[in-house]
Amino acid sequence: MTPDHLPSHASPAFPPFNSPRPALDSFNLDSKRTSSHNDLPPILSPAFTPPATPGTGTPALHRPARSHPINDASTPAQSPKLVDHLPEVHCEVRARIPTIHGHEMYIHLYTNSEDNKEHLAIVFGDKIRSRSLDAVRPGETERDRMIRGAYVGRLHPGRTSSRIEALKREEAEDGFGLVFSPPSSSSSPKSSTESIATSAEGETDQIPTTALDVPPLVRIHSECYTGETVWSARCDCGEQLNEAARQMSLPSPCTGGVIVYLRQEGRGIGLGEKLKAYNLQDLGNDTYEANVLLRHPADARSYGLATAILLDLGLGGERGIRLLTNNPDKVRAVEGPKREVCVKERVEMVPLAWRSGGKEGIKSEEVEKYLSTKIEKFKHMLDRA
Numbered sequence: 001m002t003p004d005h006l007p008s009h010a011s012p013a014f015p016p017f018n019s020p021r022p023a024l025d026s027f028n029l030d031s032k033r034t035s036s037h038n039d040l041p042p043i044l045s046p047a048f049t050p051p052a053t054p055g056t057g058t059p060a061l062h063r064p065a066r067s068h069p070i071n072d073a074s075t076p077a078q079s080p081k082l083v084d085h086l087p088e089v090h091c092e093v094r095a096r097i098p099t100i101h102g103h104e105m106y107i108h109l110y111t112n113s114e115d116n117k118e119h120l121a122i123v124f125g126d127k128i129r130s131r132s133l134d135a136v137r138p139g140e141t142e143r144d145r146m147i148r149g150a151y152v153g154r155l156h157p158g159r160t161s162s163r164i165e166a167l168k169r170e171e172a173e174d175g176f177g178l179v180f181s182p183p184s185s186s187s188s189p190k191s192s193t194e195s196i197a198t199s200a201e202g203e204t205d206q207i208p209t210t211a212l213d214v215p216p217l218v219r220i221h222s223e224c225y226t227g228e229t230v231w232s233a234r235c236d237c238g239e240q241l242n243e244a245a246r247q248m249s250l251p252s253p254c255t256g257g258v259i260v261y262l263r264q265e266g267r268g269i270g271l272g273e274k275l276k277a278y279n280l281q282d283l284g285n286d287t288y289e290a291n292v293l294l295r296h297p298a299d300a301r302s303y304g305l306a307t308a309i310l311l312d313l314g315l316g317g318e319r320g321i322r323l324l325t326n327n328p329d330k331v332r333a334v335e336g337p338k339r340e341v342c343v344k345e346r347v348e349m350v351p352l353a354w355r356s357g358g359k360e361g362i363k364s365e366e367v368e369k370y371l372s373t374k375i376e377k378f379k380h381m382l383d384r385a
């Protein structure tokens with residue numbers, strides 16, 4: 001059977017994701033990261049004195065997480081890598097994922113104008129929706145919309161409409177109760193640029209993205225294959241991902257949230273270079289020095305994609321977000337060049353070993369050194385007190 005003979009739902013409007021895949025033609029490829037190898041910090045001395053008794057830095061007392069208003073005077077003045085203008089992003093597909101913890105999340109896969117990687121938004125709760133996903137695409141059928149995840153409520157066998165109004169009518173006719181009730185009102189009017197799914201009869205299926213009581217919790221997470229997938233105790237990345245998901249799954253007032261998962265492995269240098277950096281660390285350098293010795297910036301990441309994804313999810317504007325991070329660069333950079341996103345509050349990420357007084361969490365000489373370097377050299381806003 002040739003592709004022409006397949007039903008419409010088997011022939012998606014976008015090409016399959018091969019790797020490597022050329023960037024989308026319609027995007028402006030001039031949008032480049034502002035970080036460059038030209039402004040490499042000077043090579044640092046590799047001299048390094050290991051702690052006298054490695055791995056004993058875990059404090060004895062429990063250390064709860066704190067949140068900080070964003071004008072916190074303790075925030076060090078940093079010069080984060082800001083992009084000149086935001087890249088374009090487009091949510092191609094979304095799917096519901098039940099988790100092993102009993103909660104559900106919606107994975108949103110994005111393409112963008114800056115690279116050909118599959119960046120993700122992991123959305124907890126049903127109030128946050130992607131505008132580019134919900135926008136009507138030319139020629140698509142209701143089944144196409146459901147298959148790419150642009151539906152409201154829940155899918156079930158036999159469902160024929162992606163839209164809530166049609167679904168309500170169908171269920172009333174069938175004599176079944178409604179399986180999903182969208183929130184009743186929105187606290188702010190729809191902007192003229194919003195793309196909201198509209199049925200043929202002109203009914204809108206808008207789920208208000210501004211109806212949350214408190215600014216939603218957001219984590220901008222950078223990929224870490226070693227820490228998230230193969231149990232590395234060199235860093236706390238896997239633990240941080242778990243903790244963000246745990247907090248976003250909590251009941252009110254912390255209902256919902258978004259983890260923007262950026263494919264910036266190894267603080268942007270890639271897995272191969274990160275593995276070299278680990279060897280340099282075993283030779284006595286810290287994580288900052290190792291990057292620099294490999295002639296990379298100590299941190300090669302940028303956050304314009306994260307800002308653009310948050311805007312697509314309706315999280316721009318005055319209501320703001322609460323950002324889960326200790327990284328001062330991230331706080332400013334994620335707001336975007338024109339403060340398109342407003343970080344109202346920073347919620348710190350306390351290592352589990354610190355929170356539990358050493359009963360849980362990662363215990364290793366390497367993670368202790370990693371955390372100390374983050375605090376001392378990357379100026380992460382985390383203290384053991």
Ligand SMILES: Nc1nc2c(ncn2[C@@H]2O[C@H](COP(=O)(O)OP(=O)(O)OP(=O)(O)O)[C@@H](O)[C@H]2O)c(=O)[nH]1
Nearest residue numbers: 222223224235264265266267274277287325326327
């Ligand atoms: N180059 C390099 N990257 C690392 C190393 N350990 C972890 N990473 C990467 O660092 C990134 C996570 O950065 P962190 O500095 O731990 O945390 P952060 O995102 O800056 O800050 P938080 O928001 O507070 O977690 C991921 O992309 C990891 O792959 C390392 O030793 N060398």
